[in-house]
Amino acid sequence: QHKQISGVSSGCQQGGCLTCSDYNGCLSCKPRFFMHLERIGMKQIGVCMTSCPPGFYGTRSPERNTCTKCxxxxxxxxxxxxxxxxxxxxxxxxxxxxxxxxxxxxxxxxxxxxx
Amino acid sequence: GWIQDKQGPMMPLCPTPCQCEKDGIFVMVDCSELGLSSVPANLSPLTTYLDLSMNNISEIQPRAFHRLHLLSELRISGNQLRYISGHALQGLHNLKVLMLQNNQLERLPDDAPWDLPNLLSLRLDANLLSEVPAGTFRGVRSLRHLWLDDNSLTTIPVTALDSLPSLQAMTLALNQITHIPDYAFTNLTALVVLHLHNNQIQSMGERCFEGLHSLETLDLNYNDLKEFPVAIRTLSKLQELGFHNNNIKAIPERAFVGNPQLQTIHFYENPIQFVGKSAFQFLPKLHTLSLNGATQIQEFPDLKGTTSLEILTLTRAGLSTLPLDLCEQLPRLRVLELSHNQIEDLPSFYHCSALQEIGLQHNQIRRIESQTFQQLTSLRALDLSWNMIEWIHADAFTSLHSLIKLDLTENHLSSVPVAGLGSLTHLKLRGNTNLYEAFSPDNFPRMRVIEMPYAYQCCVYGSCESYKPSNQWDTEQSNTDEDLHKRTVAMYPIHAESHYDPDLEEFQMEIEESKLQTSVQCTPTPGPFRPCDSLL
Missing domain, CATH: 2.10.220.10 (Hormone Receptor, Insulin-like Growth Factor Receptor 1; Chain A, domain 2)
Structure with missing residues (x-):
């Protein structure tokens, strides 16, 4: 029933970003954050999250944490x-x-x- | 802050600077990424969703949520919480989802556990937990999904897990667990998924999975297991098993006798030397079996009862023969990859009618009989390179109507039967030093890439001007244009003039494209030092 109402702050203002660019958002995440490519219009913005968005599940591994479609x-x-x-x-x-x-x-x- | 309500008056109680959104009479509150250091005070009792993630909250005041009886989802992930007492979460009778991942939690409550009777999902992943006290889950008996991955656990929290009869999915991955004791999960009778990957598991009790009657997925990848996990024998519902990237050297006889429902087994990146001949018997739902580098395998495994296998990879072993009834056992085989063995003779693959790919490169095959590949009408790729093939029966390829890739590199051929090879687009014959014949392009109307033993054999493909009179090559080209146009119009007479038809447009583009590909890439390319006339 939860509804993801929190907008994803784009560009480099996100707390989970390790490296980022204003155009592409997060390029890499801090440890333990999930990297997800969010589609906004024609662009894809890198987003670093503590949990994957609805419709995705997270897989943690020593190298990186990824979101995969359910x-x-x-x-x-x-x-x-x-x-x-x-x-x-x-x-x-x-x-x-x-x-x-x-x-x-x-x-x-x-x-x-x-x- | 106030909530704008389209139908009625303004509703109070949206704490600044959070964002709120109405959901009928209820409220969904988003306070994420606002730099908050504590839980906002004046939250509406009608709050059903509260997101406090990615703030700087290091402590939750007692009774911070005591009025939120209707709260269904609470997100406090991505903060600096070190401990959450049982009192902090008082009053959340209806809470279903609690997200605490990505905090600094070092301890969980034991004496006064959280009282969350309706909690279904609890995320504790990415914290600093080195143990889970026995009483932690006593107040969350309805729990179904539990994340404890990416912590510092060194043992399985056996006693704590005893209180979770409804648990269906759990991950303990990315911890430092070294051993799984017997009866570790006895009461988890509803557990369907168990992830234990990326730990340091070296050993496990033979009864460690007792009680997991519903388990379908078991992930033991990236551990230090030295022995095959025989404890899986009690998992009768198991469908997906992974133990790749471990240290297992042998798969015993009847290894999966207790797991008739298995569909996938991933065990690559293990130094497997020995595989019991009966190890993979009676797995009627298994569709993929990959064994690479098991050098002690001398005999082809007995796959009796494993009738759904579609992909079989058994490379770099010591196979010298294949069972004559191989295809009777594996009627649905689509991909057969047996490279890098010592196979000399081939059975007939007649009953493997679904075969699409065969890889037999790097073996010791000498002859190809007429019935070896008979009736393989779906076969698309056949790799026989790096063998000792001297002779191929004239009818060996006659029924291979779908074959597009044939690799006979590095054999001992002096002739190659072309009957049935009309669909080929890739043919490799390099290294057959006794093969002098120049195959006419008419045999291979769709050929695109061909490798020959000698350069002069490429001249028939127009690879050198001195051999082919230029005007014949051009006129030949123009005739085909007219033919193509006539045939297109004949097929679509009504569209020829009056009406624009996108399908026709696409069809014509395909023709244009295929015309671009008529030029065959033949190597070795003839040249000054590799003339078109055979030197011999």
Missing amino acids: RLECDSCFNKNFCTRCRAGFYLHLGKCQENCPEGLVRSDTQRECV
Whole structure:
């Protein structure tokens, strides 16, 4: 239900940037921040975040921390095979977003889950 | 600060300098990146989303959120918090998502744990935690997703995890864990995903994964495991397993007997020398198997019951023969990569009708029989380079209608059957020093790149003026233009004059492009010291 209302400050004013340019935003991030390319109009701006934007999941590694797209049917996910919230019309059960629920469970449209 | 409400009067209680947005009767408050050093005081009780990330908050006053009973998501990531007591988060009965990553947390509450009965997602990643007290999670029993990665844990917080019966996904990656004890995750019966990559795990108890009845994804990549993790035997629902970049030297017999649901196994970058012949049996959902450099493998693995395999890579081993029933076991094989072995004889790949790529380079093959590649109508690339092939049956390639790349570099051929090779765009014959024949371009109407043993064999491809009379080459070129135009108009008579058709435009561009590619790149290129006439 969360809604990302905080605008991403572009250019070099972001707190997580290590190197940046006014035109491309962050070129590299401070340790432990996730690098994400945000599309603004025709441009792509580098953004350094503490968590990836909705529809993406973060993977930490010693070299860098990256954001990767979730599956289409997921609004948010833990990794590429495990959703944590589904898109409208899909219902969550054990990390999977499906149009129907397993036997014994029913679809909850408010939570978008099988309950 | 006030909230502008389009339908009704101004609503108070948007703390300056935050931004607020109405969501029905509720309020979503964004105070991120404002240089705040404490939680704003006058937050509306109707706040459901509060973002305090990327500020300078080093402490949360007791009862800072005690009025926010409706708060669903709280983000305090990217601050300087060292400790958050149980009292600090009092009152958040409806909280579902709590983000505390990228702080300086060194300790978690033990005696008075957080009371967040509806919490589903808890992010504690990228902090300085060296341990998780036993009672930390006693008040978050509904938790489903837990991030503890990128901390300083040296052991699995076994007791703390005992209180999480609903946990479905957890990451303990990027810590300094060295051992997984037996029964480490016993109560996590709902866990589906477990990430343990980038630790220093050297050993694990044979019963360490007991209780993980729902586990589907296990990530042990980038650790120091020396033995194959036999403990996975209890994971009957496992679908994705990774233990690449470890120190494992052998995969035992019946290694995955307990994991019939496995779809992917990633274990590259291990010094694997030995693989049990039965190691990969009865994995009906496995679609990719890659083994490189396992020099002690002398026999082709028995893949009985592993019928969905599509990609099989088994290179740099000690294989000398292939099973005759290879394709009966692997009917769905699309890519077969067996380079750098000692294979001498080939079975018929007749039943591998889905094969698209075969890599047999750097083996000891001498002959290609008529039935070896029969009926491989989907085969697109065949690499037989660096073998000892002396003879290829005249019908060996007749059914390879889709073959576009054939590499016979460095063999002992004196002739090559061209029947069936009409689709080739790339043909490599370099290094066959007994092969003198100059193949006519008519055999290869789509050829683009061809490598021959000798330069003079390239002259038929118009690579040198002295051999080809110039006017014949030009007239030949103009005829083809007229043909192409006629054929295009015939196919689209109605569009010929009156009507602009984008599809036709695209179709004509393709023709133009393909015309550009009619010139064949043939090497070695003839020249003064490599004349068109054969020196012999």
